[in-house]
Amino acid sequence: QQKKKWAATAPRVASTRRALQIFDLTYGVQFGSLWPSIRISLLSEQKYGALVNNFSDAEQVTQQLEDLNAMDFISESQRGQDLDSAADQDVCSPNSSPQTQTELEVESFDTFVPPISPNIQCYTFPKGDVSLFHPARPDTLGLLGYYLLDAASILPVLALNVRPGDIVLDLCAAPGGKTLALLQTGCCRQLAANDISTSRTGRLHNVLRSYLLKEHRKIVRITSWDGRIWGDIERNTYDKVLVDVPCTNDRHSLKEEDNNIFTNMRKGERQMLPKLQLELLVSGILATKPGGTVVYSTCSLSQLQNEYVVQKAAELLAVQHNINVHLEDLSYFRRLFWNTFSFYSDCSVGELILPHLTANFGPMYFCKLTRLC
Ligand code: SAM
Secondary structure, three states: OHHHHHHHHHHOHHHHHHHHHHHHHHHHHHHHHHHHHHHHHHHOHHHHHHHHOOOOHHHHHHHHHOOOOOHHHHHHHHHHOOOHHHHHHHOOOOOOOOOOHHHHHHOOOHHOOOOOOOOEEEEEEEOOOOOOOOOOOEEEOOOEEEEOOOOOHHHHHHHHHHOOOOOEEEOOOOOOHHHHHHHHHOEEEEEEEOOOOOHHHHHHHHHHHHHHHHHHHHOEEEOOHHHHHHHOOOOEEEEEEEEEOOOOOHHHHHHHHOOOOOOHHHHHHOOOHHHHHHHHHHHHHEEEEEEEEEEEEEOOOOOOOHHHHHHHHHHHHHHHOOOOOOEEOOOHHHHHHHOOOOOOOOOOOOOOEEOEEOOOOOEEEEEEEEOOO
């Protein structure tokens, strides 16, 4: 009786406040002297990127964005890189038919630049410029010219290196920012976009309708299944798999009470996240063809949700399924995108974008795994 009364009158701690207390304890230890700078950035206005819709009048859209003094951080990063490799990046376009994999594999070692998914354009304002983009407007066909998102969330899609003719799975796809980016490559032969939440797949449907004509949506299959079963139902099927898992969504958790995973009622769910993430990643790898690649990503700073999940998945696959994976070195992303993002230098596997006041994107963790057998 007494306990009940206490529970009813105890002061309610806002979820955002609880999130900050927990982050101070855990990230204070994990990042040491870097934490105060990350903390203030997370609590400040975040920056956006404008993902250009190649299915709309892209030339006009890019001109409008350039008039605002925004820059496509991807093409900027390619400037000065080897021309042959840069040419490779352009071989398929959203409106052309994909070339085969072998046509692309002519590469000389001394000119090698690790390939990234082609044809994606994402505009950002320069470091230190905190201008905002206006919401996109429909063109004459009713299609929106760009999609606003955290520019760091394009990096996992670039890392996946989608090639012409690829069969692609986006295991946790809604509301669809990364699905839309995958489609901008013009390379997907088929794209399975899944999310367990039917309300969120509804949003995904709406996003695709706002950015693509019906004929371009034909290659997309939207489902609402638990991603953990994918490895059983479609094993060894996909060339490329994106596993963008549910996570503590750190920036959101500090800003919004709505749908906040730090509410007391969701404590159990929060504690089970690394297990769910591990199961989703293992499932994604099982759904990949031998030789295919998987990118795992979160928008959390937590080592437990990032490197730990990746290492555990590699171990578990070796022991339980006799499957070996290679963890790719993605440090070339730092070389390519140092001018746009603040990278953490101490990840044991994968790359982590740290929020920074002059480049307030992220957090975004991404790691690439190649399935060897
Ligand atoms: N990739 C999305 C994007 O770029 O817009 C964001 C994905 S969000 C980080 C994680 C998603 O995972 C949520 O939409 C959530 O509904 C979904 N999810 C959670 N548990 C899942 C499960 N067991 N299987 C598939 N999706 C799941």
